Amino acid sequence: MTSTKRSITLTPSWKAFFWQYALGILLTPVLIGIYILWRTRKTHASIRYKISDQKITVVDGHISQNIDLVDIRKAISGETQFGVGPVTIRTSGREIELVGLENPAQIARSIEKAVEAELKRLEAQKQTKPRETKYGPGEMDRLDYLTGLWQQGLISNEDFDKEQQKFKKD
Template identity: 35%
Template sequence: MVDQSTQKTITLQPNWKNYLLGYTLSILLIPLFGIGLVGLYWIYKKQNKYTYTFSDTQISSRDDKYQRNIDLVNIENVSVVQSWLQKKASVGDIVLKTTATSMTLRGMDDPFALKDMLEKAISIQKERLKKKEQTKPEQPEGKPGSMERMDYLTGLWQQGLVSDDDFEKEKKHFE
């Protein structure tokens, strides 16, 4: 388990430029019985619906109902999807794919720079995992508890409670 107090996190939300068309239409509709005010409120709520939290080990996507987490080591593909208007506003959606699922980070500002940072973080996390697996302690030889039983037998032999012949015979079971 990772200590949350030492882990760095960054929280992002979709950029307002991703909803530029909705904001523009809502402002144009304000003179029409105030319908534009409702539209502005609806677009603002839609923009603030999603929150993305990036940490050293995972990415979390939260909306008003659900939270989804994806570990960086499980991400296999990172891609950027942009409509023509998103290209003009330099925003885009980032799609993260794993073997089991995918997550879309909507309306990210400067998506290609964020994609590069994500790919770098993913490779660093995978390297950390490889190093951790390589430094795992080796399994002790013999059955669990056999060293304790051998120590017990040696103690009995040293006290003279077991003969030399019996000690040698029992010792062969532990080798």
């Protein structure tokens, strides 16, 4: 069974950093505003959220955190300002906030649907049984060797049938 892994990368909206940008613009004549703008832009550009079929990767600067979808207990959208808000992901051991996402309620619902789908996939995978082989390890090689001897005429038909019966399972 082949599976194609799908993923999407989200970045925070500039609206999440509105007040920092506004402060930087207001303080530009004092020169500290340039530093505030630079720092805000650097922070804004360093945050990424990669959501795939099996996990969520949160990258914040040089720090990267992975959350398996099966570990997620709840995804909650926070209050929005300018149409942008956080999504809080709760696992059994920690809580991570994805900041600055547009339509956080929709993203939280999508994450919860992805968690349900991953749990169903894992359950279906547990229920599938491996196929039983007809022959034990090494028996196919011995049967091929026997067939080669028979085809070359080195053993008779009766000997071939007699030896072949040893490989058949009931």
